[in-house]
Structures are given as C-alpha cells and as structure tokens.
Amino acid sequence: MKFVTMPRVAMIAAATASLGLAACQKSGADKEAEAIASSSDAAADAMDDQASQMSGAAADQMNDAADATRAQGNTDATAVKDQASEAAGN
Numbered sequence: 362m363k364f365v366t367m368p369r370v371a372m373i374a375a376a377t378a379s380l381g382l383a384a385c386q387k388s389g390a391d392k393e394a395e396a397i398a399s400s401s402d403a404a405a406d407a408m409d410d411q412a413s414q415m416s417g418a419a420a421d422q423m424n425d426a427a428d429a430t431r432a433q434g435n436t437d438a439t440a441v442k443d444q445a446s447e448a449a450g451n
C-alpha cells in the first residue's frame with residue numbers, strides 16, 4: 362500500500378497557503394485558512410474511511426496518517442492567519 366496521499370495533501374496545502382498570502386487581506390486570509398483546514402479535514406476523512414476497511418497495523422497507519430493530515434492542515438491554517446496578521450501590522 363502506498364501512502365502518496367500525505368505528500369500530495371501537503372503540497373496542496375502549501376500551494377493554497379502561498380496563494381492566500383498573495384492577497385494579504387485579513388478577511389481573505391481567514392477564508393484561505395478555512396479552506397486549508399477544510400481541505401485537510403476532507404482528506405483526513407477519506408483516509409479514515411479507508412482505514413475502516415482495513416484492520417491491524419495498516420488501519421493504525423492510515424488513522425495516524427489521517428491525524429497527521431488534520432494536524433498539518435490546522436498548522437498551515439494558523440500560519441496563514443499569523444502571516445496575514447503580521448503583514449497587516451497587527
């Protein structure tokens with residue numbers, strides 16, 4: 362089983378964060394952060410669904426990957442908000 366999902370999710374989140382920073386508007390940054398978190402949650406939910414079809418160590422790995430995806434999405438979303446706040450001088 363390949364875990365190609367994690368690198369792709371990370372790349373999408375990073376690209377989305379970069380595009381959001383280009384706008385540099387607080388309301389836009391908030392929307393971008395929500396989109397990042399929502400996207401990572403959706404990817405993690407898909408991983409959880411896959412894990413429910415598995416058992417043993419494979420299921421545990423998939424659940425761990427889902428948790429990591431959610432955590433990374435939340436971290437990226439927070440970073441987008443923080444960077445927009447710094448750019449605005451807040």
